[in-house]
Amino acid sequence: MIIKKLEVGPIMANCFILGCESTKEAVVIDPGDDADRILMELGKSNLKVKYLINTHGHFDHVSANKRMKEATGAQIAIHPEDEPMLHELSQSALMFGLASENSPPADILLKDGDEVTFGEITLQVIHTPGHSKGGISLYTKGHLFSGDTLFAGSIGRTDLAGGDYDTLISNIKEKLLIFDDDTIVYTGHGPETTIGNEKRMNPFLR
Structure with missing residues (x-):
């Protein structure tokens, strides 16, 4: 699997390009901004985007949805509880003194246990609310994309609308820490x- 990481936008969110080496099909996880950079990276590896997967609906993770969809025709996928946020991005970004384009509506509503397949690779959808009501993580063997649920030595903030500390901690422990220790x-x-x-060192999970 091809994995490319870009830090995008003023809040430096991580955007991931995942590509199937055999078929050149790809997904973009959290196209938060800088659509031109994302498109350039896709072009370097000759990847064709099938899906734009939003781990949650906060503007710093989805602001490039519109331009990426226009440029690639890829389908936007998000959990239904965060889908309404896509239509309020300009307003939510303005609260932080920033600008964002509202996203087109989602093409696919992802639920816990769903699978997203591109080329020969399948991602398992894990509903991990707590940072937002519709937060998801994505897993394929040895690799976990946690969005703003779990960080290195920390966890996602829970003081925004839809956040809940106890929910976040229980989801991390029950749904993410079950994977092998060497899972990236x-x-x-x-x-x-x-x-x-994170099992050994994360102070929030002891």
């Missing part, structure tokens, strides 16, 4: 980590 965790902000590291 690709977070929504900051560096990668592993499940084993």
